[in-house]
Amino acid sequence: MATFRKRSGRWQAMIRRTGHPQLTKTFNSKADAAKWARQMETQIERQLHLPSHSQAQMPLSELLDRYCAEHLPRLQGHVSEGYRLQHLREQLGHLKLAEVQSHALSAYRDRRLAEVSPASVKREVALVLRVLRIAALEWNITLPAGIPAVRLPKVANARSRRVTDNEIAELTSHTASPIAAKAIQFALATGMRRGEIVRAKWSDINLAERTIHIPRTKTDIPRHIPITERAMKVIQKADSQGGDLLFPIEPNSLSQAFRRACKRADIKDLHFHDLRHEAITRFFELGLSIPEVASVSGHRDYRMLERYTHISKKHLSERIEQLSRI
Template sequence: MASLSIEKRQLKNGEFRYKATIIVKKKQAIIHRESKTFKKKEHARTYGKKRLSDIELNGVNSTKTVPLSVLLDKFMADKDLWNNTGRTKRYVIEMLRDCDIARIDTNELKTSDLIQHCKNRRGAGAKPATIYHDIAYLRSVMKKANPVFDIEANYKIFDEAVPVLTDMQLIGKSEKRTRRPTGDELEALKQGLIERQNARANGQARIPFVDILEFSILTCMRIGEVCSLRWEDINEEHKTVVVRDRKDPRKKQGNHMIVPLLAESFDIAMRQPKESELIFPFNSRSVTAGFQRVRNKLGIKDLRYHDLRREGASRLFEKGYSIEEVAQVTGHRNLNVLWQVYTQLYPHKLHRAL
């Protein structure tokens, strides 16, 4: 049995909105719920009565188009989709669910709607590179609407909208990051991290911040990779380690790579206590949090932990390693990305190579 209710609510600016909610029950249990908000009460009532009629004639799945909020809810509720969605994409999808654009039907989305959303986000302080994620991830969800949920979605509108949004500078790619820590900054960081790890209270695990910092630079590994390395994956004879499920745009699960432990990185790993199956058995967020607190205390500006990966790659290039050899360390399959994003060479150091 399907029922309709109209809810009136007042916005902060004094305007009123009317939400039409359809609830379908079977044996007193709710088996379906959907809603859509309108500026006028009569529009909400007209929509609600039409949907009630559709449901009574054809069942719950009679509709081929729903508000974007419903599609986003379905995406988040599907474990096969949601469990394979990265943290950043999850955050964006959850944010989009509460935006004005979520009220628009999946098959009625227009370029003007996307423009207005981008302007709203810009007005809230978001940068073009951040807003680009909104558009990219919304498009990704809408492309799955029909094959997964049997919902019609006008995802092809993005082919028209993206060039327009780019021309209007509402969306854009991230600027190339070139930050590398200076020698003085690294020395100050190491000293500050030593003080931090020595100041841990009794009974608390002391994170070897300096070892992890140096290991991160020498191996060009992400901090999540460092804190996931296993003793069983080290080959002492070849001085290599297997990095499991290494990040890749196409495939992460099962993307295991054998990585050489160059310079002192092998010695750093081998001197860690073998008290766990992990070489560095620490929460990666705790490591980065400690790094950030020391960095902020020292007044070091615009330096992220991930910049250590660029530092390591740039050092390898400065030592004369080829791009293919550096890729064996960093794990890049796209050499253009490695060269353009993860290298920032110091020109004066080229004299050493000569």
């Protein structure tokens, strides 16, 4: 139902309907506002009572566009998700809902596997399935073929790439952006994710307790992590005049600076996320328990930490030697 109110000499129309985003628009007259409201309410009614045959002919692009408008802004990784939605719209958007079946998504999966990594394909296909589930559960859309059953590619995410202090020194010396260089050092010192680092604020730091608060995390569970001596040195070198952000740099800009530095320093097969992997591995080498490391890294499933325990042969030999003397 539409409501109207006068603000600063103009009329604002507002439409609220369960299962639909709130619609608002401002007009010079109440008559224009009422006319627009009637048009919008008619469109909503048509969508709610759309015959099954018409829904079967609806292109997938309409669902992708609605997901982009209503759900994408709330996601932390909305930039990457936006690129995936754009690609899916170009490749699959023309399909009618009646055509979005298992064989169509399986064919897309196999075709994409020849172009990009299994992890990328898995994220794309999973995104299509997520949009379809939301359409069925929240938007009253009847899916003629239901939710397609499609096998997602297997992904071997485990990496054993270690990062040496020499590589970090080379990397930071070849980083054109001083902010990016400090962020790289901070990632290795704390094990924080890229998104957590670029969102870190000066107000999140508690110097008295030597902790940094991370309110927004991948697992949606805020956490406090200790500030090590290495991390403290990075904080002391950071520019506090650049606003509230500890490292005022965009996530993609940080990744780009990292890749360019690797190229200049001739460092092969190194990803920004490997810094987090290295930090967590070093926490284990220091003797921290799995629960202790999990409280720092933010892992909810302790089994996920098994892939981080790539203890170096040198460290293992030293530990065994120490134990043999007991």
